[in-house]
Amino acid sequence: MKTFIDLKNTPVFDAHCFAYDDGSLTEDMLTSQYAMIGPSPSYMSEKERETRVAELALTTGALNKRINDLAKYLGCEPNLTALVTEREKRRNDNFPEYVKGLIDDISLKGMGVDTALFSLEDADNFGKTFPGFIKKTFRLTTLVKDLLNNSTSFENLISDYDDAMTDAVKNHGCIAFKSIIAYRTGLDIKTVSESEAEASFNNRKNEPTWYGYKAKALRDFLIRRSLVNCIKLDATFMIHTGLGDSDIVAMECRPLMLWDLLTQDELMECNVMLIHGGFPFTEEATYMSNVLPNVYFDLSAGTGPAFLEKAVSPERFTDVLRSVPNSKVIYSSDGGEGGPETLWHDCVTAKSAAGYALGSLVDEGIYSETKAKAIGEDIFYNNSKRLFKF
Known part of the structure; x- marks a missing residue:
């Protein structure tokens, strides 16, 4: 008989996730999370694309699992219409109470909230509504975009x-900084003088x-500077690795592309x-987390919910647990943007x-x-507690 370690009541810190809101959930919104056609093809109208996305999503194991799991929690029939109807009823009746039920069910104590396109003040305001504690991760890629648009000189930037x-x-x-350069110029980060x-900054308007x-040389330069700053500030540097949404630089997102950068002594x-x-490219990340003393392995799935059952399997x-020192394995969901249910289900x-x-x-x-x-307790809570010092 196979052994199962019950982690139902194990406390959780979700190390990398996003703020949710109290907006409604529709059937189209739910299905759209589970199928990615990629760039919108010109032969499809918007309506045709939405229809095709729904058709594809409803044939994924991941969406069907979410429907069944959430329907069981909500006590409704396991179909899309019944699920959305019951969810909306609970949202309208008492959204904070509904969220608290989800959070308590998974013993979620804290969230490491990625600011994404929002401000740190927005994150603080979200934290006032969350029935636990939050820690903030500052999105560097958003900062880079703003500075490239507004800086008058390289020195000022x-x-x-x-x-x-x-x-x-x-x-x-903030406890951490995050880069999604894999979605911009890729992980083939060069050593840049x-x-x-400065030349990359001065010529940036030639590459919209x-x-x-684009300004790849400048972006590469800033990644290295970010690591130096993180050391000085005693903060963690998070970086997207592997595939993701369809706008990823798919040919330059492998973790080992970071090897030369992360093995520089300083x-x-x-x-x-x-x-x-x-x-x-899991084996590359397990290798790096094993042999580099301060590289940590995040368990979340970055390729969209449709791949959840493969990535989180x-x-x-x-x-991963055979290869990576268990003290360096960190749980996160990458959830929240699709509603509090994403945090729960992940x-x-x-x-x-x-x-x-x-x-x-x-x-x-x-x-x-x-x-x-x-x-299990270390993966879901204690490792984050040690790394982020909360």
């Missing part, structure tokens, strides 16, 4: 960049893109979290996957059940 990082920690209590970075100015002191554990978790799925993965290691004689339970 660098000064404002450093000041913003310092202010985020010293005056706003100050003069090369959908996300702003940068190795920085605590670095590989967001999404490089999925689907007993099989993947078992492989955690339910992850606790189940971890329970089976740890049970498998018990059956192999690697750990006792007591030790396996303690490892």
Whole structure:
């Protein structure tokens, strides 16, 4: 009989997630989270695209699992219409009470909130409504876009960049900084001199893109500077690794592309979290988390909910726990933007996957059940507590 380590009541700190709001949820909104066509093809109208997305989503195991899991929690029929109807009833009756029920069910104590496109003050206001505590992660990529648009000189940009990082920690209590450069110019980050970075800034308007100015050399320069600043500020540097939404630089998102950067002696002191554990390039991230002393492995799925069952699976978790020092494995959901249910469902799925993965290691004689339970508690809470010092 296979051993299962029950982590149902294990406390949770969700190390990388987003603020949710009290907005409504429709069937179209839910299905759209589970299918990605990618760039909108010109042969499809918007209505045709929405219809196709819904058709595809309803045939994914991930959406069907979410419908079944959430319907069981809500006590309604396991179909999309009944689920959305019951969810909206509870939202309208008492949204804070509904959220608290979800949060308590997974023992979620705290959230590491990525500011994304919002301000630190917005994150603080969200924290006042969350039935637990929050810690803030400052999105560097948003800062870079603003500075590229508004800075009048390279010197001013660098000064404002450093000041913003310092202010985020010293005056706003941020615990981490996050880069999504994998969505901009990719993870093939070069060593760039100050003069090369300045030239990149001066020529930035020659390379407009959908996300702003490309300025790859300058962006690479700022990544290295971010690591240096994180060491000075005693903050963690989070970076998206692996595939993601369809606008990812898919050919340059592998974790090992960061090797030359993260093995520079003057940068190795920085605590670095590989967001999404490089999925689907998991082995690269497990290797780096094993051999580099301050590189941490994040368990979340970054490729959209449709891939949740593969990325957050007993099989993947078992492989990770065989390879990575368990003290460096960090739980997060990457959820919240699709509503509080995403935080809940990702955690339910992850606790189940971890329970089976740890049970498998018990059956192999690697750990006792007591030790396996303690490892689960570390993954979901204690490792974050030590890393982020809360």
